Amino acid sequence: MDAVIPSAPSSAPAARAALQSHVVSTLAKILPASCILYRGEETAPYECDALTAYRQLPMVVAIPESEAQVAAVLAACHALDVPVVARGAGTGLSGGALPHAMGVSLSLAKFNAIVKVDPVARTAVVQCGVRNLAISEAAAPYGLYYAPDPSSQIACTIGGNVAENSGGVHCLKYGLTLHNVLRVRGFTAQGEAVEFGSEAPDTAGLDLLPLVVGSEGMLAVIMEVTVRLLPRPALARCIMASFATVESAGAAVAAVIAAGIIPAGLELMDKRMTAAAEDYVHAGYDLDAAAILLCESDGTPAEVDEEIERAIDVLNANGATRIEISRDERQRLQFWSGRKNAFPASGRMSPDYMCMDSTIPRKRLAEMLRTIGEMEGRYALRCVNVFHAGDGNLHPLILFDANDPDEMRRCELFGADILETSIKLGGTVTGEHGVGVEKLNSMCVQFSAAERAQMMAVKSAFDPAGLLNPGKVIPSLQRCAEYGKMHVHRGALKFPDLPRL
């Protein structure tokens, strides 16, 4: 995608240049020259995260090498009233790390050390820039692993996972990042050391950890994380079940849960998605099925046998047309490879795709799928579907061409329609990708003005000056008022080509 939408009204170039030179000279007292970037060609790699439709060159990029430098950079920016946007690997899907035109992007890439793996306490202490998968690799010699596994786990960092409260395909059974993080340590916007959570079961006072996890870099800058490690299950096996309709697949999902089974993973893909994935990685999917379910069981061999047997009974009773169970680890990973590569596989079907991330009650899956099918006609765009069905988290991928302004416009309307339908069905606009800048408008629909004001007050409690990643997650009253007006005229905007963010 290459549509360029500025993130803020562009400030007068002269004012920006003056502030930039002031910030650069201030930071030069803290950081070596090689750790400060500010020329356009140097800062270009930082202009977006994985939501590439939104781009903004940062005023300055700071790449500190020590925690003392991070604290000093924060204190200096605070003194100058300059916004700071913390950044990990830049794999976020909602523009949470989109730079601020008048701010410093704080790259934490150099903090990539695994501080300690403690096999007795089953914990790992890692710096924020450690990759998700690297934690499990470091824990593997002790038979332990870190459970949350977002699809981008080979690249995304634990600091980013904490910022977004990332999920993955196994969070139905093992929880999200919040459920697997014990403690985080970092700095406030002023550069003051602060810690949330504990290696003990709880902390005294208010539980601030759940606020910080998923706060998209707006409450504190996280430097170090203690994660809980779990014993790696002795065995995992995956069932691939085919269904003649997506409705029957959706019903089977509810039936599995109703039977008291909590699978390690329970994923649904529709026919177009399986075709694309099959073409891309040859996962062995049933291409005749209207939908397939991947249902994984893990644990001791006895537990897995018992659960797989129960799950197969339920799937058969709910109209599965074909059932295949992974023979071995190689085939299990092959089943998952298609699912984990759903996004890049979609990328081969279309010049661009927009990935949605809403969550709805499981019982509404079939209804949602039908509605998305109708929307395809209404907006004249294709949409392929892949779901974390077990927890109702949808990832419809709308296929479009960003070079066609009308397709881009229809795609945005299609996306907003999916999000608002999700709210109507009792769900939420984002299950795991975060609000960032992408879903700011939808936040106006999901939350009342009083709720948004309370959230803004929560931010101020942590960051009274409002300098950490401002403009993300919580839309302003003014923005919501404007969105409310646009809403009335949906599809008949007065200035359809005017960038609105």
Add this chain to the structure above:
Amino acid sequence: MSADAALQRLRDRVLVARDSKTALEIRGGCTKRFYGNVPRGEPLDVRELAGITSYEPTELVVTVLAGTPLLELESVLAERGQCLPFEPPHFGAMGTVGGMVAAGLAGPARACVGPLRDFVLGVTMLNGMGERLTFGGQVMKNVAGYDVSRLIAGSMGILGVICEVSLKVMPTFPACRTLYVEMDETAALKQLNRWAGESFPMNASAWYRGRLYLRLAGAKAAVARALEGTGGRELEPQAAAEWWSDIRDHRHEFFSLSDAQLERGECSWRLAVPDSAPPIALPGEQFIEWGGGQRWWRSAAPASQIRSAAERAGGHATLVRAADKRPGVFTAPKAASMNIHKRLKQSFDPAGIFNPGRLYPEL
């Protein structure tokens, strides 16, 4: 009375209290008044706000009004083979769901299934301006905005009146069996840490006077196999259920402090420490739960001695039962965190009307 009418009445009370800066003590069944600093303020009873709003077993979610008795909720869940897996304590028959969430306490299974806050999906509350606010929702995965609903869990009612909560529920385990073995404290702690690092279906543990009790829960075959491998003696199902609920609700002899004992200065302390922390030496008697993560002490030692022992072990200490709570019930957070606490309290409850002092004197 309808929920809307009950909510409106609560809202009116909040607005009057705000305008007159009158302290309110938010109350349900009053089963946990012993917990936290001494309550003060005019009673604000939420029990008119009662009933299960929605329950769909296949969604694993129940939405319930705050004044609903916890026992009622648990029996509705049990009819469908589901439960609140964190095993909330009752401390009496009248406890409510709102009180459960506000206190944030969990029972024996906590170490293996997670804390109460992990099961909170959404909260509707009244803040100190009488605004009705809903955070979170009814779905498992939700990262829209800050996770305020989980901040409310365990906040001792200082941020607002909990009106309704949505909770994640889980199926009860197909098999659940309890055994005990004779083992000293050091060996028990080592063994508990070892089990936690293996695929071992441990669901709860308790160590008291040289004996380690274990509850195993999970698939039938897995529990049977683990039981065989562990040795020890098995408790009959009825005796096992009573053993664990007596611990959960503090009916076990260890937790009963007579008035005479309280007058002599004996207190009951809860130390939350990393479960791998070595044995803690203090005067008095100890009861260990949560795989080593929760260590109860019945002791007459000074608060400072107990708090520093907890801190050295990497945790904190809470004064649970005492004749004199002047030493403060909860360990104070560090300055940077306390500043955030104060600003949060100010933002939710600017007039300072909700449960003042119940968590910390300054909040």
